[in-house]
Amino acid sequence: MGRFRLIPDNTDIPFLRFRQGLFAFSATLIVLSIVLLFVKGLNFGIDFEGGILIEVGTEKPADIGAMRVTLGDLGLGEVSLQEFGSATDVLIRIERQPGDAKAQQVAITLVRAALEKNFGSEITYRRTEFVGPKVGAELIQAGIIAMVLSIALMLVYIWFRFELPFAIGAIIALMHDVILTLGMFALFGLEFNLAIVAAILLIVGYSMNDTVVVYDRVRENLRKYKKMPLIELLNVSVNDTLSRTVITSLTTLLALAALLIFGGEVIRDFTIAMIWGVVVGTYSSVFIAAAALVTVKPGTGTNVAPPGFGSAERTKVLDADDDGDEARKRFASLPAPDDEGDDDDLDIEVSPAEASGSRASRRATSSRVRRKKRRRKKR
């Protein structure tokens, strides 16, 4: 089967060379987003503002103009109507009524009575939502806590699994994604509701996921190429993971596109938020997260392996890099691996002397060749 490759093998795109320009670009977007948030603000849905939302279905295409007149006469303050997905579907938003929860209920009853009187039996109520002011305030609070807490937990996790500089870099990328998403919502005036908070939390998770994959490779390469200049090493790491980053983003976007096109009107904004988040998250993982490490340099401490997952074993061997003899001794003392052997990962990837060579040669090491020979012999 002839197959295509999205990302050619052995890419060597100097991502880090553009970092200053891209930093400036992202910083501009962030500043613009913040300005937008202050000037234009978010279009809070009823979850946060309180208020009433009624979705009605009609048999024939709805006469939104007539409905607007009918409901406008009720004196309920700002009433907005819009076609929702199809011509027979109308979304009615009514601003929060002054007074307590009872006033909102009265308004709902008024609207229903008016609609029934003027449009009769052809109206079906698809959805009625009402959120009181008290609940709205609490939901805002819960949303903010959730967002701050998730970012904080991510920071702690990366700190624990990697090193502080990685955590700082990851948080910079995360804030970048969250602020740009909020900015996008402010710019287009999309409704910001509970589901969008969920989407942003997911974006946080997704972007972090991407960033971790890149960082994981940086960590590995830091151990592997001890003498390589940081910028070059970061570049190699981003290039190494590039095809995975692109493919995963692509499959995720494929699924999200299906959701956007076929998933219905109710979760459209939610899907848009996620699509945007995947795009921004991927961009920030490739261009921001890695580049941020240039500023917050990962220290030599990074070379210590993280706890768990048997990687300590590998580190021990890797640490023996400069002392090839010990590794070779270990290797020799191992029982001969059977062909699918669950053997320890013994690659002595590179010796410092080789680090300056081409990438291909860096990877082909004498010990691996030797092991291959042994295997072949056994077979």
Added chain:
Amino acid sequence: MLRIRLWQVIVVVFICAAALLFAVPNLFNKESLSESYPDWLPSQQVNLGLDLQGGSHLLLEVQIEKVLIERIEALVDDVRGALRGERLGYTGLKMKGLTVIFQLTDVEKSDAAYELLSDLDREVQVQRNDQGAFVLSLTDSAIVERKSSALGQSIEIIRRRIDETGVAEPTIQRQGKDRILVQLPGIDDPERLKRLLGKTAKMSFHLVDQTVTDSDLARGRVPPGTMKLPSEDEVDDAGNPRYYPIRKRVMVSGDALVDSQPTFQDNQAVVNFRFDASGAKKFGRVTQENVGRPFAIVLDGKVISAPVIREAILGGSGVISGNFNTQSARDLALLLRAGALPAPMKILEERTVGPDLGADSIDAGKIACLIGLAAVIIFMLLYYGLFGIVADISLVLNLVIILGLLSILQATLTLPGIAGIVLTIGMAVDANVLIFERIREEVKAGRSPFSAMEAGYKRAFTTIFDSNLTTLIAAFILYFFGSGPVQGFAVTLGIGIVTSMFTAMLVSRYILVWWLKRTRPKTLPL
């Protein structure tokens, strides 16, 4: 990584088979499931959230302070009675905030008063100063207990009211200190239920104060012991509600009712009621003593009607006639049967989804799922060939396991939950992509197929674990801070992450290792 023991395979196959078994019932509709599906197989389906099956979600707040206020009001009367009984002089006895205060006239008798009041009520604490000023308040434990019992009682009454309306499978949950969450599947017009739940339904029978003239009443000039109450539905010529002068003293309370039914009298819908023994006795006495006078039936501070007593009613049952239609008579009877709420309630939040929208959402979700799945499957197939097939198998299995787990856990699937599944379809292949790309790298670096697979799986594992854990953290936080639909999203997302790791690290690996051992390829088709 390439050595797989038989028991491992058995465990994985068992898990997949079990998940399949639990997932399958979701393919059938409810009727055929109950009719022709074998009994011995699990037949639980995924729980659909209200946004998918249609229904109403109401968040109610019990105005619990009112219970305490009533309690303090009663305490004022108790204190007055006790002090008078012992002939202790006092001034300025009144309620202040949630306390009762008064000044003892004779400071010498402070000790006697203190002792008297301390024994009055064990839920009350008494404080005094040297000048004979007394403050009585409820103890903290009494406040906590009052509040909690009021909430418990409210839940009970709400349950009774809802049960009486015949709604199937309502969920009624306590939330926080003073809230009640009510979920009513299948209700698309909750107006009636909202009306029913919004009523305190405190009923009492009072005498009408006939000494008050209409003009005095209009000016609000009523003697102490009498209150001006509006009528439930009667209006005067100007369209304003009619008012009645009602004696404050409760002659008979609605608590004494044992039954209430809607019925007809002279072609007019009415509500009949029956008292318990002591209520019947009281009612009999009151009606006997007041023949010819109007007797008001007051519900939640409004006068339903004030008929003139024609004769003593000794049987303990009577009829409330008012301006009822069939529905309102039925509702009133229901409310009286179910009992009064200890405190008024407010609706804080309502989310109602009609069955049409719910069904549309399910359809849209299904289509989006299938098309997303098809797109990802085709992409993986084109991109990775044989390995893509393996990734696709594990992707489909992944979905089966998610569905199975949702059925087993009886977790609630919501519309955002479906979005979570679609998203999982896109993200689930990530683990496989990470592995495959790693293997490709190892191959490029000159490794043999076996060694490349070994290294690829091993190295990718840490990455997969670390990167998926971040998304899992996000899912957890969503679950704890989210509500309803958002929680549903968190659940499917969280389950999806775990299952995608399971299928990538175990299922797809087993298949590939099996293939590798069988064919012993010279190169990997990646």
